[in-house]
Amino acid sequence: MELVICIGSSCHLKGSRQVVERLRQLIEEANLMDKVALSGTFCMGNCQKGISVTLDGKLFSLSPENVDGFFEDEVLARG
Numbered sequence: 001m002e003l004v005i006c007i008g009s010s011c012h013l014k015g016s017r018q019v020v021e022r023l024r025q026l027i028e029e030a031n032l033m034d035k036v037a038l039s040g041t042f043c044m045g046n047c048q049k050g051i052s053v054t055l056d057g058k059l060f061s062l063s064p065e066n067v068d069g070f071f072e073d074e075v076l077a078r079g
């Protein structure tokens, strides 16, 4: 699985750094380090809805508050 997080300035201001850190933690806890590739990208053109994250090309709008739910529903579900 490929998880790409926007680190453009708008998403950065909304907390993309926290989202990256939290995702990294969750991936480690779930022992998915060899299954999930985490990377960053610049603005995805979705600033208004950011923090923009794509999972295998599908776009999601995350926040530091909903990142755990996203991980459970989308990442773990695909496991």
Ligand code: FES
Binding pocket: 006, 007, 008, 009, 010, 011, 012, 042, 043, 044, 045, 046, 047, 048, 050, 051, 052
């Ligand atoms: S800065 Fe993240 S979508 Fe524009």
